[in-house]
Amino acid sequence: MKQLDFNLLKVLEVLLEEQSVTAAATRLHLSQSAVSKQLNKLREALDDQLFERTAYGLKATPRALQLAPELRLLLQQLDKFTRPSTFEPAESRRTFRMHVVETAYSLTYPYFMPRLLKEAPLVSINSQTWSQDSMDKLLRCEIDMGIICREWDDRSLLHMNNIPVELGYAELIRDHPVCLVRQGHSLLSEEWNLETFLKYRHLQVAFGGLEHWLLDDVLKLSHLKRDIAVNMTDFNSALELCQHSDLVLCAPKKYVAQMIADYELVCLDVPVQLQPGAYVLVWHKHFELDPSHRWLRNLIVNGVQRLVKA
Template identity: 65%
Template sequence: MLKRLDLNLLPVLEILLEEQSVTAAAARLHLSQSAVSKQLTRLREVFDDPLFERTAYGLKPTPKALSLAPELRQCLQQLAQFTRPDTFEPALSQRQFRMHLVETTYSLTFPHFMPSLLAQAPGVSLNCQTWRLDTMDRLLRCDIDLAIGCREWDERSPMHVNHIPDDLCHVELVQDYTVCLMRRDHPALAQEWNLDTFLSYRHLQVAFGGIEHWLLDDVLQLEGRQRDIAVNMTDFQSALALCEQSDLILCAPSRYAFAVMKSFELQSLPSPIKLIPGAYLLMWHKHFEHDLSHKWLRELIISQVLPSITPRV
């Protein structure tokens, strides 16, 4: 089979497995759909299997294709390492980096490092997706290059920084803490602000970054108490709009909250429970530690973001 296998077909198979669509794969590969279809035909001949079946919802991988996926990923990583250049020139690079980010980190980080990236490496691109439940697994499999996610420094949290797997490297970019948001004429503003007042109202919760609950809830649970969550959402902008029009209280990261609440009629109050500030971490697999282009990108992010963040803890 090696005589028939063109190594250039392997990235095509990887992207087809990820996208399960010839159209989407062609867009990512910057090829025509007919070119990708021809390469899929060649892959079917090489592996003597259909690999994908057409359905109303796109391409469905065959059992053979699914069995190839883990070995394919490992093979491509080894090939990339084998062919990795000894030098890296940002101005000449055409590399596409894959990143997952918690949505609240875009505004905190991208305005600071992207201008330098575009100036230094005009051919480099970032394929960014919102942090998902499987992001940590994808980092561990080296499916993505980098991720920016939330972790806690408070010992009471199961999401403590020390629980990050040993195979992952990380650097703290920003520390942040929780604030409570409510409409400007909320009745709680006329009361003494304490834990009892906080818990006497219903709450609006936004789940993001693969985190279904907050440190605040972990601490309340340890004390045998809990919030009354009226609505769970995944979109902060919609949550802010609902908070503005109701008596629901919304807990949110302070940096993001203060940046976006200018567009809403909202008031902020501190958390009624003392919490150690959490952090946004830049994470990557140690497999990429000596990858020169990867090192260039992460050092660029760190060097541009860290000095730009004003301490707020």
């Protein structure tokens, strides 16, 4: 093997994951021509084509596939080797990458960001909404941490015990769903039970990269299901629609408690026995001993604890 520029290894890792020069260039914030040039350097250094072009994108050669698992470990070790052993918040210019479920923003950021801005005025948080590919990015160490929803109910596939072993985590807040209906809704004059709950059509908000919830999984065990009239991805729009229709909206209690004061809505308990779920801070164990990473994790956990005690 010829002399290898270790800066090219990250390019190889991203190409192996994306199987596309265009997608790799986007992730690396480089031009397609720059990525192509670096791929040529990799081919020369490793004496292998590494990828073949097909109608569906790049196809890794056997040599590239052989390198893939060791490459990730090597890059993680190199990152640990070059990582500072100390962290001074007041001097740091680090940008942390976080993916967060929509409903967690208002329940967490106001409780740690003010202290962060005071202790580390040059540090930045690059936040994006948690989506279906966020877990893969977390497992590949492409993002620093995430805030996700998980369940304590044994009937859920999203149980806390099913968090990948590669991840460290800390529970932040427990919450449970409630029902919202407009003031004057006809069901308010009926006995509030499961039969009434299922009698009316529902409005559902999908968030956190998920499209169904523990409530529906539990109902399915009894061969029951809600009649979902509308699926949406925005809670503000859902609350507005709920206020102007007979649709029933189920939502996390702590989240909507901060919002329903602006709407003419009535809050009811869900007539199904459920264990509360949790908002959970998650990170790859690769970052476990990183002093800056540990500082931010502690800042988030300690700050949000004030909300729990309130």
